Amino acid sequence: MIEKYINETNESNLFTTPVTIKTKNNDIVKLDAIFQDTKPEGSNLGTVVNSHGAPGSHKDFKYINPKLEESGVRIVAVNFPGCGYTEYDERLQNDNYERIQFVQQIIDALNLSQKLIFIGHSRGSENSLKMAANNPEKSAGIISVNPIGIRPHRGTKPIFLFHLLAFLWRIQWLRFFSNWLMYQIYNKFARFKVNNGEICGVAMNLMAGLQYSDALPYIEKFNQSNAKAILLYAGKDWLIEPSVSREFRSCFKDNIEVISKHRGDDSETTENVVNELKNGRKTIGVFCQRDGHFLQKDRADLIAEAVLTILKNHSENSRQNA
Template identity: 40%
Template sequence: MRSSLKIFARSAGLATRLLKKSASKNLGVYWLSTSANDGKKMSSSLAGDDLRSVNVTINVNSQKVTLDAIVQDTMPSGSSVGTVVAVHGVPGSHKDFKYLLPPLKDAGIRLIGVNFPGFNYTLDSPDLQHTNHERSDYVQAIVDQLGLSRKLVFMGHSRGSENAIRLAVRNPKDCVGVMLVNPLGLRPNRGMRPLSAVNSVTFLWNLGPITQFFLRPFLLWLYNSVLKFPVSTGDQAALCFRLGTNANLRSQLPIIKKLNERRDVAVVVAYSGSDRLVETEVSRELADAFETGPEIVCRADDHKASNASQELHTLFRNGHTKVAVRFDKENHFLQKHRAVFIVDAIRSMLARSQ
């Protein structure tokens, strides 16, 4: 641990010096980013994307925290077909699911795109700890405030998959399906390792404003230039590390067991064979935990997944409720490249619930 901290400190100093030389690229404007600055962007963004503000209150350490949750709602008047509650990864937002919008609209399915606090839309709060339980409470509060009931499918991408399965269990009367897209596994994937470095960053960030001041430019550079995941501020990058620290992957097992006991809830584990963040064997272990039947494998490099959709529909019709689907040539963003398949899977989930 001590050696990790020394390495990190040296790296932080080097990154800070590099960023000072990069002022022409405007990276320095994020050094002193505050939630107030983010708020200007968030308030102006409500004009598009079917966004709305939902006032929610959750309990954090025995105190109530109220937030203006910014969500995407494609059918505010509701849908008789069904509703998908989409939970993004880290970093991420409702825009991660934009490629699903046309086929979902054609199918008459409502989409509720969640935006977690701290990622460009919903403002963060210093009272939040960003634990798994807290995140689940946040999404549940949105579900309750919007009065969502009956024919619900919870969809989670990457870090959001853990929340999706928790929400499915919390809504036993209304949930008919769970769509996991490039989900987390039951052990750390390559995108979360080394855990010692992730935990060290979180430890240093939690020391307070002084270390946060020096960490912001380094973390911003790290996420945008090295990890190639766009974030707007160093605070957002730090939040990504905190959520990595808070991911209790093995705690998913009791929740998965409960879902396995539910024959009325369909689960699709869709993962990729060329995912640079989550190894295939990690995804396969998660699928095994769901006791999935025959795995559907799509080896084609085109973006048409009609055969996979038909195979999935046949498995559902034959009584299978938990199914794994592997796309060998795809990356970490199946919701972009396999949007039609994902919507077909959601339609099949809703259809079998009739």
């Protein structure tokens, strides 16, 4: 059952649907997932499914959405539990196993069956990859923005500290202090803008729950599909170094790197990416030399143009193969 969701600020295009998550501890967690859906009636062109980072929300993609909406693309953007919209449950382990269930049930509830592009930012990139790999018959492509790699990046080191802080936050009687501490870490040191410490604590647990190398079998599955991949990474990303991103890109079939020396969107880079897609390239890495960790803002036009090109090519190929 899908219902309209109205919050205190009366945001548009928000909906809710019940989901049931089974944790690795065999707990059954029932949640009301809150998500954005800009075109509930559906779109013949295709649908983008957005997965945000940690911390993050559906708002992370607000710079990309206008051009896609104007072109008739449907946008479905999830809000993971405890990140500001969907309620949190203390029994959650905050791992990839749960997140896959969460997004899959939203996709199934909406009956999304074809022409899907999964976009993920940072922590959400692993989810987008896995959703595309698990739904090859539905997927036209993925766009990974500042993606998590197959090994830890500098923003998650030292790893033991993340696990220690995540453990500290889970102690209920320390929650008042740990919420304050997490807020300081994320807002003052990690340079995020987060409303409260509770969201920061969940984000810390989501990062501690990362399993980097478990992406490899999903990449292999993705490589066997017809879906396209755009991987955008940045030279001034203070959390994820380019070497991690390039190693990640090297795992994908038929990959090439396009380098942009400009800050923000530039027509030459966008045109190069679009041409590579039109020529049948499966995987395109885009190294944005002068940009940082929020490429969904800095390269919004490139991402939107890539989405439109992938969907158009996918539709044409489907007609030819029919």
